[in-house]
Amino acid sequence: MKISRLAALFALLAFAFNTVFAQGLPIVERCHVSYQGNVSEFENWLAGKQSFNTNNQEVYRIPVVVHVLHTGEVYGEGAHLTKAQVEAQIRILNEDFRRRPGTKGFNTHPDGGDAQIEFVLANTAPDGSPTDGVIVKDISNLPAPPPEAGNLVMYGAHYSYWNPEKYLNIWSVPGIPQDVLLGFARFPESDLPGLEDEHETSWVLPGKGEIDGVAINAFHFGDRGLQSRYNLGRTATHEVGHFLGLFHTWGPNSNDQDGCSLDDFCQDTPTISDRTSGCPVGLISCDGRPVMIENYMDYSDDACMNIFTNDQISRMRTVLKHSPRRKTLYTSPVLENPLKSPTDLASLVKIYPNPASDKVHIFFEKHKLENVQITLTDLTGQTIFSKTFEQLFEESIEVTLPRTAERMILLQVETGKLSYRQKLLVR
């Protein structure tokens, strides 16, 4: 069992090594992006959406589940990351995406920006129970992934995976040597006709459905004091950049053989012909501007990175707003603390006026609720109103009451396993 699991991982690594050493240089492969679609179609789709997105200042909060996969190490050793190490990675993502002052993610570059995207460990598990958003799994005695799991993201998903409509899945993957392959991300899909099939066929894992997310080599997860140039948690920043639609600063191809002819479709990232290594000073780009080695989407060292540009931010926010398995994340209810009792549920519901006359308003306060059934009955059991809502959040429902001799009606709210009833007076 163990041998076949490692064989699967070595197949993945062989893929990485081929790419790395094809150029005869011992270059670290920061990541493989998965994008195989038609670049111009994706760009046309994105350009059409971007025009709707100006001046949108909303902060998008993305619920995250981190799957810590390890091979039997004790807590805190090797790939068996601690909760604090996971939290450090989330903090770094937020420093970088929010350009937080006083952190390594801050910059004063005129083209740099605050993406207003935040990452939060999920509070609710898929079954509705409370969670801290961290899943720890010893995979050493688990069955190996099927042959369909042909990349690092699917490899991770084979062992542990939550609904990609509600969570950004991030895996910390053991068994990869440090400084070889740092991470892997799935690119977003556009909804252009003709592109969906390709994605669906290549990203479906039997029994798990469509796979999406970001995988990080456990060595390079967070800032663990690793002796490496990639030790400050910027692998995750870079991979989440891909997940939200960013290309490398030299263009969409993993191999940079296109010179200056391909770009990343962002005007404010100077076009470069090749990836950057280290933190070199004084490099000049294809168009004469200084190379932006500080950009998270280059291959420079973690220590010299601190910029997402405004054009990159515009792309990411557009993707978050429109792409499958992205646009549902910032409205996902899993950031809420789960309701534990009918009293919790009751505290969210306000009814007015009470006593009511011809109309009643039922208002749901700040908490996203899913699959909520609302029923109003009179005391004879006759239904006055009954409707199921897929999602409710700060919403007011107006119900017209029938003319009746009844002086009292009954409101019932049901969601999942919880339900509560309240009497309502009618004048």
Ligand SMILES: [Zn+2]
């Ligand atoms: Zn990359």
